Amino acid sequence: MGPLNGVRIIELQGIGPGPFCGMMLADMGAQIIRIDRSTNVGREASTTDFLARGRQSIGIDLKNPDGVATVLKLVETADALIEGFRPGVTERLGIGPDVCLERNPRIIYGRMTGWGQTGSMASAAGHDINYISLSGALHAIGEKDRNPTPPLNLIGDFGGGGMLLAFGMAAALFEREQSGKGQVVDAAMTDGSALLMNAVFGMMNTGQWKHERGTNLLDGGAHFYGTYQTQDGKHISIGSIEPQFYELLLEKTGLGADSDLPRQMSRDDWPMLKDKLTNIFLGKTRDEWDAIMLGTDICYAPVLTLQEAAAQKHNQERGTFATVDGLIQAAPAPRFSRTEPELSTPATAPGSDSEQVLRDLGLGDDEIKTLLDSGAVA
Secondary structure, X not given: OOOOOOOEEEEEOOXXXXXXXXXXXXXXXXXXXXXXXXXXXXXXXXXXXXXXXXXXXXXXXXXXXXXXXXXXXXXXXXXXXXXXXXXXXXXXXXXXXXXXXXXXOOOEEEEEEOOOOOOOOOOOOOOHHHHHHHOOOHHXXXXXXXXXXXXXXXXXXXXXXXXXXXXXXXXXHHHHHXXXXXXXXXXXXXXXHHHHOHXXXXXXXXXXXXOOOOOOOOOOOOOOEEEEEOOOOOEEXXXXXXXXXXXXXXXXXXXXXXXXXXXXXXXHHHHHHHHHHHHHHOOOOHHHHHXXXXXXXXXXXXXXXXXHHHHOHHXXXXXXXXXXXXXXEEOOOOOOOOOOOOOOOOOOOOOOOHHHHHHHOOOOHHHHHHHHHXXXXX
């Protein structure tokens, strides 16, 4: 099931954004064969590693020439490969893009890094927080006169990284249907996080965005776009940007009764108006505000915990989350009217499908035994 049904992808074991890309592609129906390190074979499957769902796993020693030869045999039958090593690592292993494209000129070779394959920072170590710092994204996030607030690792690793690579792979697979040729996809988290900021760059270029955090339309500076604490210590979110939605906010909070209220877009008055709304929202519990505002055009939602989100009515109606063996996880997205994806299988133990993958490759029992006995495959 899913729009990528029939697409075969080799995934070199990695962490974070690489597996997230693999999960997205597997959710869409692609067959993913993950190449795990042979030294990891024997470990149990992690039932809570949702990024690893939907894979077959083969354990291969990439320092063994027969192991490398096995990877290249898999490449010959694959549509794509994804890897998340530092630049130059797969080349040194003998499974870089040039070698793989020579073996299979139609292969789409996806590369996931923080800084990219080129540039003065390309070979340096880093994590999400560093990549979104360099792209300018982190500077814009946080409260006024406070340090920038790391937005988990959503912007670099997953949005600007794994999702960017998944999009790039899908685009390259589509282009191959026109040209018949494979190519390399260079996905960098610095590039992706910068791309996610383009709307903000647009506002900056027209003077609508200040570099001081917590003073802008979408960073919590505006009283009508942000979060507020309620009487019971919980929180709600407001996004009443459009004038008609703002009028409804004023009506439901009682703030509209003030005849001397400043204009909505009077930036100098935002802090004072924010203080007023802070006191108003502290007057009721989150559930009480839900009863007044949820489902209206105020642009309102309660700030839910992860467990609350999974139990929320709208999310349940949409099937946004799935619970498998008592474990909550997000279901595949987006939705399709005809080739609807299904929740893929849980994570498998490293090397648990080694023999089956080799058989599917056309190897006989003797060849499989030789690879296993030599340690090239585990």
